[in-house]
Amino acid sequence: MFQVVKMLGGVVTCEGNSCTHVITGQVRRTMNFCMALCSGAWIVSPNWLKESFKQGKFLGEGEYVLEDEEFKVKYKSELRNAVLRAKERPCSLFSGYTFCLTKYIQPSVNVLSAIIRSSGGKLANKLDDMAESSTTIFLACEEDMDSALDAAKRGIKTFSSEWFMSCVMTQELDLDAPQFTESL
Structure with a gap:
């Protein structure tokens, strides 16, 4: 996966607050995942990277936002909605508090x-x-x-x-x- 990202011109980081994309098969409640989500990173399935590789360029993320059934059940919401809210106002969920x-x-x-x-x-x-x-x-x-x-x-x-x-x-x-x- 790291090599594909680099081949397409991306950079791999383990820092949640400085990444633009999280490529994962499931939602995780880790510090880095949470920081990435809060900063407005795209949370996408591995299919995004696979299809991007096939096309030789990074594709639009919209249709590859991770769908996680456990997330949907636990939070009574779609991850897509959380990602889009974070993208609208990155790093500001708790602003003023x-x-x-x-x-x-x-x-x-x-x-x-x-x-x-x-x-x-x-x-x-x-x-x-x-x-x-x-x-x-x-x-x-x-x-x-x-x-x-x-x-x-x-x-x-x-x-x-x-x-x-x-x-x-x-x-x-x-x-x-x-x-x-x-x-x-």
Whole structure:
């Protein structure tokens, strides 16, 4: 696959935030996949590269956007829609929002931080650093319940990492979803 990309004049990278295309047979919730999606990369099936090779040039991506049945079931949406939303507003899903992450959150703080930054969001190190509660999102897990309750008392939106990943994968910011502290 790497050789075909190079033969057609492309460059191969493993950095999600600097690629223009992800060639894959299935959706993955890895840091690089999420960063690539957030930055507006095309998520295409391997058939795109195969057909491009046959034609001797990179083809249009539209008809080769990956179709993933598991994605469709899990997110009640087509990956194509998420890709097109990200292409319309690359690196901006969380623009204008500041996130505070709890210590025990999974995926790890490092992974979530990279995805937040690649989506235009900002990070605060601790709850006391939060200036504006209406644009602050606190991501929590059960191990950090006290912090989540404290954030909720301050009027800060609290969500789980699953909510966050759902927003990333669908490229839709769902602030009307049940908050983490409401699900207790």
